[in-house]
Amino acid sequence: MQTHQYDVVIVGAGGAGMRAALEASGEARTAVISKLYPTRSHTGAAQGGMAAALANVEEDNWEWHTFDTVKGGDYLVDQDAAEILAKEAIDSVLDLEKMGLPFNRTPEGRIDQRRFGGHTREHGQAAVRRACYAADRTGHMILQTLYQNCVKQNVEFYNEFYVLDLLTDHDLTTEQIEDGAEVNATGVVAYDLASGEIHVFQAKAIIFATGGAGKIFKTTSNAHTLTGDGMALAYRRGLPLEDMEFFQFHPTGLAGLGILLSEAARGEGGILRNSDGERFMERYAPTIKDLAPRDIVARSMANEVREGRGAGPNKDYVLLDLTHLEPAHIDAKLPDITEFARTYLGIEPYTEPVPVYPTAHYAMGGVPTNIQGEVLRDSHNVVKGLYAAGEVACVSVHGSNRLGTNSLLDINVFGKRAGRSAAAYAKTAGPHRELPENPTARVEAQLAEMRDRPDGERVADVRKALQETMDANAQVFRTGDSLNEALAEIRELQKRYRNVSVQDKGKLFNTDLLEAIELGFLLDIAEVTVVAALNRKESRGGHYREDYPDRDDANYMLHTMAYRRPTSAPDAGDGHVPGYFDHVEDFGDYKVVLGSKPVIQTRYEPMERKY
Amino acid sequence: MTAVLENPATEPKAGAVPSFEVTLRIRRYNPESEHGEESTWDDFTVQVHGTDRVLDALHMIKWEQDGSLTFRRSCAHGVCGSDAMRINGRNRLACKTLLKDVNPDKPITVEPIKGLPVVKDLVVDMEPFFASYREIMPFLITSGNEPTRERLQSAEDRERFDDTTKCILCAACTSSCPVFWTDGQYFGPAAIVNAHRFIFDSRDEGATQRLEILNDKEGVWRCRTTFNCTEACPRGIEVTKAIQEVKRAMITRAF
Numbered sequence: 001m002q003t004h005q006y007d008v009v010i011v012g013a014g015g016a017g018m019r020a021a022l023e024a025s026g027e028a029r030t031a032v033i034s035k036l037y038p039t040r041s042h043t044g045a046a047q048g049g050m051a052a053a054l055a056n057v058e059e060d061n062w063e064w065h066t067f068d069t070v071k072g073g074d075y076l077v078d079q080d081a082a083e084i085l086a087k088e089a090i091d092s093v094l095d096l097e098k099m100g101l102p103f104n105r106t107p108e109g110r111i112d113q114r115r116f117g118g119h120t121r122e123h124g125q126a127a128v129r130r131a132c133y134a135a136d137r138t139g140h141m142i143l144q145t146l147y148q149n150c151v152k153q154n155v156e157f158y159n160e161f162y163v164l165d166l167l168t169d170h171d172l173t174t175e176q177i178e179d180g181a182e183v184n185a186t187g188v189v190a191y192d193l194a195s196g197e198i199h200v201f202q203a204k205a206i207i208f209a210t211g212g213a214g215k216i217f218k219t220t221s222n223a224h225t226l227t228g229d230g231m232a233l234a235y236r237r238g239l240p241l242e243d244m245e246f247f248q249f250h251p252t253g254l255a256g257l258g259i260l261l262s263e264a265a266r267g268e269g270g271i272l273r274n275s276d277g278e279r280f281m282e283r284y285a286p287t288i289k290d291l292a293p294r295d296i297v298a299r300s301m302a303n304e305v306r307e308g309r310g311a312g313p314n315k316d317y318v319l320l321d322l323t324h325l326e327p328a329h330i331d332a333k334l335p336d337i338t339e340f341a342r343t344y345l346g347i348e349p350y351t352e353p354v355p356v357y358p359t360a361h362y363a364m365g366g367v368p369t370n371i372q373g374e375v376l377r378d379s380h381n382v383v384k385g386l387y388a389a390g391e392v393a394c395v396s397v398h399g400s401n402r403l404g405t406n407s408l409l410d411i412n413v414f415g416k417r418a419g420r421s422a423a424a425y426a427k428t429a430g431p432h433r434e435l436p437e438n439p440t441a442r443v444e445a446q447l448a449e450m451r452d453r454p455d456g457e458r459v460a461d462v463r464k465a466l467q468e469t470m471d472a473n474a475q476v477f478r479t480g481d482s483l484n485e486a487l488a489e490i491r492e493l494q495k496r497y498r499n500v501s502v503q504d505k506g507k508l509f510n511t512d513l514l515e516a517i518e519l520g521f522l523l524d525i526a527e528v529t530v531v532a533a534l535n536r537k538e539s540r541g542g543h544y545r546e547d548y549p550d551r552d553d554a555n556y557m558l559h560t561m562a563y564r565r566p567t568s569a570p571d572a573g574d575g576h577v578p579g580y581f582d583h584v585e586d587f588g589d590y591k592v593v594l595g596s597k598p599v600i601q602t603r604y605e606p607m608e609r610k611y
Numbered sequence: 612m613t614a615v616l617e618n619p620a621t622e623p624k625a626g627a628v629p630s631f632e633v634t635l636r637i638r639r640y641n642p643e644s645e646h647g648e649e650s651t652w653d654d655f656t657v658q659v660h661g662t663d664r665v666l667d668a669l670h671m672i673k674w675e676q677d678g679s680l681t682f683r684r685s686c687a688h689g690v691c692g693s694d695a696m697r698i699n700g701r702n703r704l705a706c707k708t709l710l711k712d713v714n715p716d717k718p719i720t721v722e723p724i725k726g727l728p729v730v731k732d733l734v735v736d737m738e739p740f741f742a743s744y745r746e747i748m749p750f751l752i753t754s755g756n757e758p759t760r761e762r763l764q765s766a767e768d769r770e771r772f773d774d775t776t777k778c779i780l781c782a783a784c785t786s787s788c789p790v791f792w793t794d795g796q797y798f799g800p801a802a803i804v805n806a807h808r809f810i811f812d813s814r815d816e817g818a819t820q821r822l823e824i825l826n827d828k829e830g831v832w833r834c835r836t837t838f839n840c841t842e843a844c845p846r847g848i849e850v851t852k853a854i855q856e857v858k859r860a861m862i863t864r865a866f
Contacts, residue, residue, distance in 0.1 A: 036685055036691075036693070037693075037737060037780075039691070039692065039779065039780050040691045040693050041685075042685070042686060044686070044690055044691055044779070045686050045688070045690050093761075094761055097761040097762060098751075098757050098758075099750075099751060100809075100812070100814070102769060102776050102812070103761075104766075104769065105764055105766045105769045106766075107766065108763070109763035109764050109765050109766075111761050134776070135773075137690075137776075140777075140779070144776075144778075148749050148750040149750055151745050152750040194730065223685040223691065224684055224685055225685045256662065257662065260688075336690070340688060340689075344662060344688070344709075345662065458674065458675070458678075459674070459678075460675065502678055503677065503678030503679055504678050504681075506641065506679070508641070508643055508730070508731055509681050509730055510681075511681055511682075512678040512679060
């Protein structure tokens with residue numbers, strides 16, 4: 001075992017982690033720990049753009065952007081956070097340009113902007129050009145630019161280190177902690193993939209920037225490595241997860257594969273058609289049609305297929321039509337996604353429409369934070385020295401449905417905030433706090449048990465069963481019955497998980513072992529997602545319950561806070577609102593306790609969501 | 612660069628993909644195994660579909676036959692740069708190479724990329740590669756006060772270095788270069804591509820420093836213009852051309 005001491009430790013080297021590192025590393029001794037190499041993170045797969053009301057090409061302002069974000073999130077957005085997101089968007093984009101990001105340019109040499117779903121002028125009048133972009137590689141450019149600047153600033157990285165535990169000075173799962181009492185994060189435990197060695201990182205401030213959990217689903221735009229690690233670690237250590245029932249399905253995944261085709265395709269004029277060639281979005285969103293928010297477009301597509309108007313031999317997808325666009329325009333603005341269609345499906349987008357179907361894309365929920373990036377341990381108390389930013393976090397700027405281009409924005413705005421807050425805190429926090437006795441015991445036991453189990457089920461079989469039940473039962477359309485079926489199956493898979501074994505028993509670069517550990521994270525995240533989805537008996541944003549098709553503000557205008565507790569612990573979550581949020585799902589080995597957190601409303605009264 | 616179907620007219624569309632059998636012959640190396648420092652070849656046969664890629668076959672092997680098979684991967688669609696490997700003797704990304712396009716009638720050989728120390732099976736130590744990258748100062752260098760808004764750049768000036776912004780640092784180019792194989796000190800194509808990305812960016816003022824670094828005896832002059840790098844690049848970057856442009860800049864601009 002090796003022990004390291006830093007002021008700030010950042011877990012994850014995607015956009016949020018590196019943006020935080022650029023803030024923190026100049027101010028405090030900082031390390032970034034990533035299970036990948038820095039430029040491998042999935043920020044690099046983001047395509048279409050980053051929203052900011054620069055008004056470079058037409059009239060726009062941050063207030064319209066705030067409104068669109070709140071409405072896009074079906075009013076479950078915390079409006080104070082959305083206002084920060086939209087206001088600070090402008091500097092975030094300018095920061096990146098000054099760091100060297102090669103944005104596409106207007107004829108005047110300014111950063112060019114284009115249309116994207118749900119972004120409008122004058123509160124929904126018409127689509128507005130708000131997305132700043134670099135062809136359809138905006139995420140790639142952001143990731144490269146941030147890494148380049150980390151090289152410039154000499155940021156210290158621990159590459160291919162898996163963080164497997166979070167250390168705190170109180171056990172949140174069992175202790176009764178008073179309102180206002182201090183709880184501190186003290187460090188993380190990591191596994192060095194190359195050597196198999198365990199490292200302890202003691203830190204005054206820790207930032208989780210570990211990304212999403214798309215691999216709970218079978219059809220997903222997410223990388224193999226997006227297994228919800230940060231969410232699961234926090235959850236297992238007794239921290240709540242917020243709004244996990246809200247998962248975004250991106251409308252245009254390559255059919256059968258899930259590979260993302262940017263919404264920019266529609267921003268640049270692409271049209272969705274059913275098997276009759278009909279532009280069906282005109283029926284579902286008469287004003288902005290194909291540029292409606294993603295939840296609406298994904299549901300509309302799934303509905304076309306369900307009603308028999310799907311295209312292809314099995315009528316199981318719809319078509320993204322770019323054939324009316326000039327090939328030169330496609331090459332300039334959408335080079336990568338058209339190449340994906342050629343490479344993976346053998347389709348030539350100049351002349352043929354591309355088969356597409358919704359693909360699991362983004363977790364709106366996650367580890368709850370306030371607007372400074374501090375992690376909450378209940379509806380209002382923070383854990384001192386613990387921060388989160390990016391997809392792992394829930395601020396909540398996305399509410400129940402994120403707008404396209406708002407996540408590249410989120411990682412920059414809240415990555416920067418978390419980095420600043422963490423460094424500022426580390427500077428005033430005094431000496432490092434003592435680590436718990438034997439800090440690595442839990443991780444070592446977990447790894448040893450998995451590695452030493454002689455013979456059992458294959459990791460891949462359990463994972464496949466999980467992903468299939470999530471696709472079948474917890475996707476775009478959900479019902480109480482389908483969710484109960486998913487939950488029953490996940491419970492069964494949790495039992496089978498205790499019997500999985502790995503074939504690779506070595507210490508060096510044992511990815512077999514780490515896939516098994518990641519499967520444990522996936523099971524926990526899928527489970528809490530389904531429990532929260534069962535409990536929310538309404539339809540809002542990305543969560544659509546066919547048995548409760550309407551939004552129900554009277555009962556559900558609240559964030560879900562899910563806590564995992566031992567069966568023996570008292571049920572009290574945060575007890576914020578009696579009634580709905582006193583639900584407990586007791587599994588015998590542990591229970592999931594659901595609490596709540598109020599939604600912050602400032603300017604905008606909830607309205608019916610029409611586009 | 613696009614993988615083009617040989618006979619698109621007869622290819623079935625998605626939804627009706629045929630399945631077939633393929634054998635992968637994989638170069639194995641695991642110092643913890645009974646073979647110690649020796650590397651060996653293992654054959655695996657799997658049933659795959661028309662849209663499956665080499666990465667899918669590797670996953671099938673790892674997940675269904677031999678969990679110890681070790682390789683890197685993440686995004687699985689050619690943008691993260693994790694899974695560059697030598698497939699039938701050519702550097703490619705496993706996630707971007709369709710099995711049907713690499714003659715599945717014969718065993719498909721899969722080896723780690725060359726010129727970097729092998730850690731285990733298809734995993735190599737990427738540190739020397741990233742060290743070269745870091746040396747060429749891969750970041751925007753400017754002087755004076757920052758402008759209040761964005762720096763202006765014409766669309767033409769932006770286009771000038773577009774090709775080299777596409778680099779995903781997968782090392783397919785560098786590890787296909789015969790000069791790099793024989794001399795690991797050579798910066799290699801990827802580092803030069805990333806220097807190019809800044810040297811030809813109208814906003815940047817660090818070209819002279821970068822050209823000096825690349826004028827080193829392990830710099831651009833070692834390039835023998837064999838075009839392996841251009842062929843290997845999964846992003847379709849004209850790597851050799853970029854290196855030539857850097858050489859020319861060295862003659863005309865710097866010294």
